[in-house]
Amino acid sequence: IKKITTHSLQAMKAGGEKIAMLTAYDYSMATVLDHAGLDIILVGDSAANVMAGYETTLPITLEHMIYHAQSVVRAVKRALVLVDLPFGSYQGNPKLALNSAIRIMKESGAHGVKLEGGAEILDSVKLILSAGIPVMGHLGLMPQSINKYGTYALRAKDEVEAKKLITDAEILQQAGCFALLLEKIPALLGKQVSENLHIPTIGIGAGKYCDGQVLVVHDMLGLNKGFKPRFLRQYADMYDVVGNAAKSYIRDVKSVDFPNDTEQY
Numbered sequence: 001i002k003k004i005t006t007h008s009l010q011a012m013k014a015g016g017e018k019i020a021m022l023t024a025y026d027y028s029m030a031t032v033l034d035h036a037g038l039d040i041i042l043v044g045d046s047a048a049n050v051m052a053g054y055e056t057t058l059p060i061t062l063e064h065m066i067y068h069a070q071s072v073v074r075a076v077k078r079a080l081v082l083v084d085l086p087f088g089s090y091q092g093n094p095k096l097a098l099n100s101a102i103r104i105m106k107e108s109g110a111h112g113v114k115l116e117g118g119a120e121i122l123d124s125v126k127l128i129l130s131a132g133i134p135v136m137g138h139l140g141l142m143p144q145s146i147n148k149y150g151t152y153a154l155r156a157k158d159e160v161e162a163k164k165l166i167t168d169a170e171i172l173q174q175a176g177c178f179a180l181l182l183e184k185i186p187a188l189l190g191k192q193v194s195e196n197l198h199i200p201t202i203g204i205g206a207g208k209y210c211d212g213q214v215l216v217v218h219d220m221l222g223l224n225k226g227f228k229p230r231f232l233r234q235y236a237d238m239y240d241v242v243g244n245a246a247k248s249y250i251r252d253v254k255s256v257d258f259p260n261d262t263e264q265y
């Protein structure tokens, strides 16, 4: 198997091949996704929402992220595995940021990290990069800043925020980030940034002009009942698949149909 590297991703952008990325947080799901052929698997801090049931991504800890990352890395043979630095593990403190990134790389065996923010976290990004750790930037909607925004609505609709995003994208590329994630911004801004940069952009709700796309795997599988933002395409209805299997099992247990004679010792 030929492993995906940050260089393969760069070559995909140069060659016009779109990059496919999904999240995963555990061994079983990561096994399926890696066999399916994903280019990047992100151990997102969305684990706080879909794995742990928190309302925001803020409560998840570095220890939690390392646990999820270890489980995913054990499964993956081909994809590039990236891990989100969680809230509180990098902001405003480059040495803490480097320490957090090193712990993730050392204890999980992942291939790189992702941090939310531009100019505000530039020193942290640079110090992590100086240790030879690949960094994916993350601009646009940054869920770790939900208490600043107050909503998960579209970002960078106005000129001021759009201009800052374009500048932040440039300084992250200049610093040495190998890729940039763009979350929930107008498609034309996603186009402008993608054309402006030589590093690949990965979009979520950022339109078709990005160099790649990412979705939270629970959302695209339909496990996150009722979550239907415009940017989400649902590829399966796993809520019903799992629910119906559970209902059949319950029926069979109650009716003493399971186990039958061939299913016992």
Ligand code: KIV
Pocket: 023, 042, 043, 044, 045, 046, 047, 084, 181, 183, 204, 214, 215, 216
């Ligand atoms: O945590 C996450 O799932 C993300 C998304 C942008 C995919 O960062």
Ligand code: NA
Pocket: 044, 045, 046, 084
């Ligand atoms: Na995230």
